[in-house]
Amino acid sequence: PTRSQLNNEKVQRDNSNKNRKHRRGKHGYDSPPLDGYQPKKTENAWSRDKIKTDDPNEVTLRKCRNQLNKLTPEKFQRISDNILDIAIDNHVVFKGLIYAIFDMALIQTVYNSMYAQLCALVYKKAETVFTTRITKVSKTASGKWKFDVGDPEVKSPEFASEAEARNAGQKIASFKRILLTKCQMEFQKEIEWDTFAKEYEWDKLNEIETERAKAEVEYKTSMAKKRMLGNIKFIGELFIKKMLSGKMSYRAT
Numbered sequence: 001p002t003r004s005q006l007n008n009e010k011v012q013r014d015n016s017n018k019n020r021k022h023r024r025g026k027h028g029y030d031s032p033p034l035d036g037y038q039p040k041k042t043e044n045a046w047s048r049d050k051i052k053t054d055d056p057n058e059v060t061l062r063k064c065r066n067q068l069n070k071l072t073p074e075k076f077q078r079i080s081d082n083i084l085d086i087a088i089d090n091h092v093v094f095k096g097l098i099y100a101i102f103d104m105a106l107i108q109t110v111y112n113s114m115y116a117q118l119c120a121l122v123y124k125k126a127e128t129v130f131t132t133r134i135t136k137v138s139k140t141a142s143g144k145w146k147f148d149v150g151d152p153e154v155k156s157p158e159f160a161s162e163a164e165a166r167n168a169g170q171k172i173a174s175f176k177r178i179l180l181t182k183c184q185m186e187f188q189k190e191i192e193w194d195t196f197a198k199e200y201e202w203d204k205l206n207e208i209e210t211e212r213a214k215a216e217v218e219y220k221t222s223m224a225k226k227r228m229l230g231n232i233k234f235i236g237e238l239f240i241k242k243m244l245s246g247k248m249s250y251r252a253t
Helices: 003-023 056-070 076-084 091-107 109-134 162-172 175-187 193-197 207-240 246-252
Strands: 136-139 145-148
Touching: 056 076, 056 091, 076 109, 091 109, 091 175, 091 207, 109 162, 109 175, 109 207, 136 162, 145 162, 175 207, 193 207
Parallel strands: none
Antiparallel strands: 136 145
């Protein structure tokens, strides 16, 4: 073939490759025309809109969890500073932060000491900023005083003086009180095989379903026991960091 014929063949190949490339999807294979077909969406399909919220408490808690997910011993100083800089102004968010730290410590038991150190920093900030910011007091129509910690589940009785109302509110919003409550909640959780077995209707399961259910119960029991042991270890770290006294540790267990 002549040079001209070779050039024409090359041009034809290039054009063919370009056309084929335009028809290819993102995975590299040729996609047939859809002719206007649209895939069906299920009612519970995930979408980014589902994680959007206008609840300011949830927005703040997501900031806290986002930082906790980045926490490592190497990044401890920077991430802990970021957490302490988050504007926490009510009991809902403050409790959520403490519970989130606690849960992370039980999941990542190798970092118990790091999370206990973070608790110590949060406690220090709470004593000077968080608890005071969270607790608000107001005078009722009857001339009595009530506190408000920004939590609809916490109702204030009436007090004779502003100081009494404020002290009571600050006790409710105190770091150690919330932490102790979380410790007690963890110890009260059931961890026995029979507890998880109650979730299944065993007489309605076939042989394969029964084996699968048994495996699931064993897994849940194992994870619950690991979480309990993690709780004991974390309480020990909190005791070392003086976040819990001997008396409080006994109450927690």
